[in-house]
Amino acid sequence: MNASQQRVDEQQLSRSNSENAREWRGRFPYNEIISLLDVNRPFNLAESTSQDLTLGELLDLSGLERIRDLKLGYGKSAGAQALREAIADACKVPAGQIVTTQGTALGLFLLAFEVCRPGDEAVLATPCFPPSRDCLLGAGVSVREVRLSFENGYRLDLEQLAASLSLNTKLVSIASPQNPSGVQTSRADIEKLLVLMERRSPGAILFIDETYREATYGDDVAIDSFAGLDSRIVTGASVSKALGAPGLRTGWLTVADPDLRSRLTVAKMNTVISGSVLDEALAAALLRNREGVLASRRHLLAGALEELATWCEREQKRIEWVRPDAGALCCLRLRRDAFDDVAVSRFWDLLPRYDLQLACGTWFGESDRVFRLGFGYLPAARLGSALAALSSALDAVSA
The missing domain is CATH 3.40.640.10 (Type I PLP-dependent aspartate aminotransferase-like (Major domain))
Incomplete structure (x- = not known):
């Protein structure tokens, strides 16, 4: 599937999810976070996990010699x-x-x-x-x-x-x-x-x-x-x-x-x-x-957090953030003196164009100016490209 077709499919899924939310009658409230199970864009900064462990990595651990x-x-x-x-x-x-x-x-x-x-x-x-x-x-x-x-x-x-x-x-x-x-x-x-x-x-x-x-x-x-x-x-x-x-x-x-x-x-x-x-x-x-598993992941998270901190410093005129104490996630906010409400809405509409995925603050009980950014899910070599794409999206909103 090419990137253009993927974006069309994602937009159709988004419309379907929005219709589901309007018509929802379930005992459990509908929340758009369910979209993370269906959509995984190339620059996925929405996930809050560290990188997925593979079954092979798991089977190589001690204690599973007799799993059969x-x-x-x-x-x-x-x-x-x-x-x-x-x-x-x-x-x-x-x-x-x-x-x-x-x-x-x-x-x-x-x-x-x-x-x-x-x-x-x-x-x-x-x-x-x-x-x-x-x-x-x-x-x-x-x-x-x-x-x-x-x-x-x-x-x-x-x-x-x-x-x-x-x-x-x-x-x-x-x-x-x-x-x-x-x-x-x-x-x-x-x-x-x-x-x-x-x-x-x-x-x-x-x-x-x-x-x-x-x-x-x-x-x-x-x-x-x-x-x-x-x-x-x-x-x-x-x-x-x-x-x-x-x-x-x-x-x-x-x-x-x-x-x-x-x-x-x-x-x-x-x-x-x-x-x-x-x-x-x-x-x-x-x-x-x-x-042993955590040790390598903690060093990857530390490097990713510092890369994100440097990006937030560069983008401080457009972005505010709360530095996390732990976890592969944090909250960022679009500055009010840089983006009005119309620009915030445009920001979310533009993300698919840049192959970006973020977790909207409204999912968690915050405003749509806030988003959760996961910095541990993408491989280290791709985090910089994802942040660059996010800067490009902010440029487009500001244009």
């Missing part, structure tokens, strides 16, 4: 023991506290579905990964959003959170590092939030999405998981982002409370029965070898 002997029967509802032990080692909690899930989003859905009842509320820090909001709505939960600001570097706003908490709050959901910004929340702020919850919402669970926690830069050491900090904390993560294996669809929850953990295991049994034994065996090997 694996019996493809049902797995355990709580997850394979080897996988839970590998997760426990990474999170520094007992393996008995782990429940595996098909990705972090399913874990949050099961958590919301189990702990919230009609009339209960969930407090959610936004902007956020769309399923983090939409799976709560799909579970029938009333959601109170606490909107973090670009101007404040997307730092957690404890005053806003406190004002949103009530006796009806049964779940508080945040991410650290955040998606789309890559901004982390400090241990001190988590401890302050727990105090606020004890005062205002004593029956609430704090969910922390830690999917990007180990996607640090260069020799930076990942912060410890919040899993062992307090029994009210449930963390979620997966092998999708830092380790580059979203196709394994393997994530987990850490759940200190034995009653809640049992209920979540039953909920998982009644929805998906168990995880794939093949996926879980591969994920266990990946996690056991995670330091």
Whole structure:
């Protein structure tokens, strides 16, 4: 397929998706982020993962020498023991506290579905990964959003959170590092939030999405998981982002409370029965070898982040950004003194012409001036060309 035909197909898909959004009647809200599963332009700066791990790279890791002997029967509802032990080692909690899930989003859905009842509320820090909001709505939960600001570097706003908490709050959901910004929340702020919850919402669970926690830069050491900090904390993560294996669809929850953990295991049994034994065996090997896999990826991310920082410095009259603390993603914003609202709309219309793909801020609960830029997905040799194409698109908008 030539580039022209590809753009036509993408435009037809975009129109189809827009029509779907207008006519949508599903229990889960429609979000354009689903387009990332269908469209992959040459300069894809929309993805938030590091580069995809190949099956060959995975099979070369130690611990898979007898994978051909694996019996493809049902797995355990709580997850394979080897996988839970590998997760426990990474999170520094007992393996008995782990429940595996098909990705972090399913874990949050099961958590919301189990702990919230009609009339209960969930407090959610936004902007956020769309399923983090939409799976709560799909579970029938009333959601109170606490909107973090670009101007404040997307730092957690404890005053806003406190004002949103009530006796009806049964779940508080945040991410650290955040998606789309890559901004982390400090241990001190988590401890302050727990105090606020004890005062205002004593029956609430704090969910922390830690999917990007180990996607640090260069020799930076990942912060410890919040899993062992307090029994009210449930963390979620997966092998999708830092380790580059979203196709394994393997994530987990850490759940200190034995009653809640049992209920979540039953909920998982009644929805998906168990995880794939093949996926879980591969994920266990990946996690056991995670330091070696992460080391090379962290250096690639560090180089990519510095290249992006240099580009943002050159484009500072047209672009603002929030530098991330971790992850292969960050938020950029089109400056108001450089682009009016009409120009912003034109910017999004022009991207296919330059083979560019970005994640629009509206997907995450931000304005369309903001976009998530993924700097770890493209090979290092192509990132510079993609950023040059983005500069060309900005030139065209300004012309």
